Amino acid sequence: MAEQILRGIPVSSGVAIGKTYFLNRGSNTSIVRMDIDPQDVAEEKNRLHSAFTSALVELEKISEKIPGELKEQAAIIDSHIMLLKDKKFQSASKKYIQDKLINAEWALEKAVSDIEKAFSKIEDEYIRERIHDVRLVADRVKKQLYGKPSDIKSFKQRMILLASDLSPADTIELQLDKIMAFATTSGGKTSHAGIIARSLQIPAIVGIEGLAEIQDGQFVILDGFNGKIIVDPGEEQLAHYTELKYQFENYQSQVNRNCYLPAETIDGYKVKVSANIELFEEVAAVIDNGGEGVGLYRTEYSYLNRDDLPTEEELFEEYRDLSSIIYPEKIIIRTLDLGADKIATQFGPTREANPALGLRAIRFCRKHPELFKTQLRAILRASVLGNISIMFPMISGLQELLEVKKLYYQVRGELKSQGVNFDPFMPMGIMIELPSAVLISDMLAREVDFFSIGTNDLIQYSLGIDRTNKHVSYLYQPLHPAILRSIKYVVDAGHEAGIEVSLCGEVASDPYCIPILMGMQIDSISLNPQAIPGIKRIIRQATMDECKNLLKRVLESDDVQESNRLVKEMIFTRFPEELMFYTSLIED
Amino acid sequence: MVNTVDQSNLEIKIHLDNEYGLHARPAAVLAKEAQKFSSEIQLCFDGREVDAKSILDILTLAVPHGGSLSIRASGADAREAVKHIKKLINGRFEGNK
Incomplete structure (x- = not known):
């Protein structure tokens, strides 16, 4: 080749x-056929059997959680359950394992293709189309199969993973x-x-x-x-x-050596550089890379990849352990940002025409107050054991914020009456990631202790583009005048009200955007731990004067291309050695 | 036992009157209900005969709206089974989630 x-x-x-x-994962085209030894037939059959069983358990759990009014959804899930329970489906697959001495995945594939053949002869189009449900069910089983250790056999050595x-x-x-x-x-x-x-x-x-x-x-x-x-x-x-x-x-080892030095410009302006993390294990990387605490702890992972919900105790222990490792530095815990792309299967398959505009984050939490309160209690309980702040995502309006605060204070009241300790002065902040929140940031600032600008979502919602859609991702322009004005407006509104403003999107780890953020006098930035050393190094070599100067010129520009050129020019002339290894959000 | 012999090999004909024929939801309901009986239960349509406890079988039988099918059962609870399934079909699978 x-x-x-x-x-x-x-x-x-x-x-x-x-x-x-x-x-x-569930792709029919590239399932691998593997021959197995006759003595492995029983094990392979067992593997298939438990995959069917796990898929069934998973579906039954989903089925229980479907609200009564979603009759259609429930009926579909029920028919999927019946398909999984269909003895012929499983026994046909097992027969293939036995007769052809092949792996469970391939056997399942063969059984599905037999069923497909039978279905293709059906004249009634509506019933013929039900083959789609068979495939969905088979995909669930396949997913279980892949989750099983047997797949790890192919992972003996380190791999470049394609998916x-x-x-x-x-x-x-x-x-x-x-x-x-x-x-x-x-x-x-x-x-x-x-x-x-x-x-x-x-x-x-x-x-x-x-x-x-x-x-x-x-x-x-x-x-x-x-x-x-x-x-x-x-x-x-x-x-x-x-x-x-x-x-x-x-280069990386060189940069890393100086990562503990503060991010202070030549002319003495200090920015706090903290880390975004989502896995407990990443906490080591925060410390290793010189992160000044955690500016964004995404709490979703404890809710994913499981059938039930985490208990208050589990969450409490997680937050307590994290904050004590980070201590005396601060950790900002963002409450659950599930929904849309990360929706919890626990609440059934929510089909929304526009998930990004739908039931997610704080809206999802308000819809499920018990789930939300469990998390709030856990954070509050941990607050006396570390340096913790709490932050609410996706706030779109003042009334909504007040409702959330009401619930938050209600939980505090409950804890108090139960004699449970918490820090009544724990700072409380919100993410500014919706254009509406930007425009009323002066009103919101009066209600909270800090802002954190989430640029990933802010850019997506302001420019009306799906950031994961490769056909429109070219429109993802951090230096779009609307975005720059938004960020500046929020920083100014926050400072006007005397609260801290932080920024925690991808922009914060983009060397091209750093001088711009500095020029706006952002108080702190939060980024992925690995980018911290390089970004701190750039800040240490910059002056506030040149950053403000650059910001002024970029804000005056009505052409994104021109703005991109301006920031690139500055970085190219001032920090040429940094660029070789950076990928930027800014287009060439 | 005499009783068992009595009950075996029951067959009734019935008209399917729901909107889309025996599609996913009714097939699921039918299979689920059929599984509650110990008798062997078959559905016959268009000269073919399938296992009423298998949703896949029921679907591939592809009984259209207005199709007339037979229910055949043999075993200890054959009479109840046939009666129950007839009721289901006549009731258009309603009231059984």
Whole structure:
């Protein structure tokens, strides 16, 4: 096979050189057939059986949680349950394992294709289309199969993982220490996969086509700087990338050495640089990279990848442990931001025409007050044991904020009457990530102790683009005048009211955007731990004067391209050595 | 036992009168209810005969709206089974989630 290059969007820097593995989740085209030994038949059948059982348990749990008014949903889930329980489905698959000596996945695939054949003969279109339900059910079983240890056999050595998509839940199930890089077909610049990759400090590419055609075990180079996968690379490429990989690792260790120095400009302006984390394990990376506390702790992970909900005790222990490791630095705990792309299956399949505009984050929590209160209690209880702040996501209006505060104070009252300790002075803040919140930030500022601007969502909602849609992700422009004005408006409104304003989007880890944020006199930024050393280094070499100057020129510009050019020019002339290894949100 | 023999091999014909024929939801309800009986229960339509306890079988039988099918049961509770399923079909699978 000759050298071949696939291109996508780079989302995490670095170079990986190694063999690929395509993670297939419910995709019919690329299931791998594996021959098994006769003595393994029983084990393989067992594996299939427990996959059916787990899928059934999962569905039954979902079914129980469907609200009574969603009769149609319930009926569909019920028919899926009956399909899973159908003895013929399972026994046909098992028969294939036995007769053909093949793995459970392939056997299931064979059984499904038999059913497909039978269905294709049905004249009634409506009933014929039910094959779709059979496939959905089979996908559930397959998902269970892949979750089982047997798949790990193929992960003996470290791999470059390829997938059509990686959801947050997927990444929990993966053996991260066995993955040296990954690439996904779906996704745009700021999709979740990129966040995960950067937090794991492994190179990654999204929005790249043709991954499924790469055979498992194929030798490739993954270039996370330029978003390239080189299949079957020649000598020259190999030499080049081996060198680049070495240089990058060298640079990183150099930058990391000085990461504990404060982020203070030459002329004495100090910015607090803290970390965004979502996994408990990342807390080590915060400290190792010189993060000044945690500016955003995403609490969703404790709710994902499980059938039940975390208890107050579990959450309390999690927050307590985290905050005590970070202490005396601060940790800002953001309350549950589930919904839309991360919806909890516990509450049944919520089909929304516009999930991003639907029941998510604080709206979801208010709809399920018991779930919300459990988390609030856990945070409050932990507040006496560390330096904790609480933050509410997705606030869209003043009334909504007041309602949330009412509930929050109600929980505090309950704790008090139960004699449970909490810190009555725990700072309380909100995310500013909706255009409406930007425009009334002066009103909101009177009600809270701090703001945190979530630029990922703010850009998405302000510019009306889905950031994971690769067809429109080119419109994701952090230097769009509307975005810059919004950020500035919020910073000014916050300062006017005497509260701290922080920023916690991807923008905070983009070297091109840093001087702009500095120029606005942002109080603190929060970013993925691995980006902290490099960003701190840039801040230490800058002056507030030049940042303000640049900001002024950019704010006067009515052309995004021109703004992009201006910031790039500044970084290029002032910090040329920083750029080689950075991927930026700013278009070339 | 005499009783068992009495009950075996029951067959009744019935007209299917719901909107889309035996599609997913009725098929699920039917299979679920059929599984509650120890008797073997078959559905016959268009010269074919399938297991009423298997939703896949019922779906592939593809009984359209207005189709007339037979229910056949053999076993200890065959009479109750046939009666129950007839009731289900006549009641258009309502009242059984």
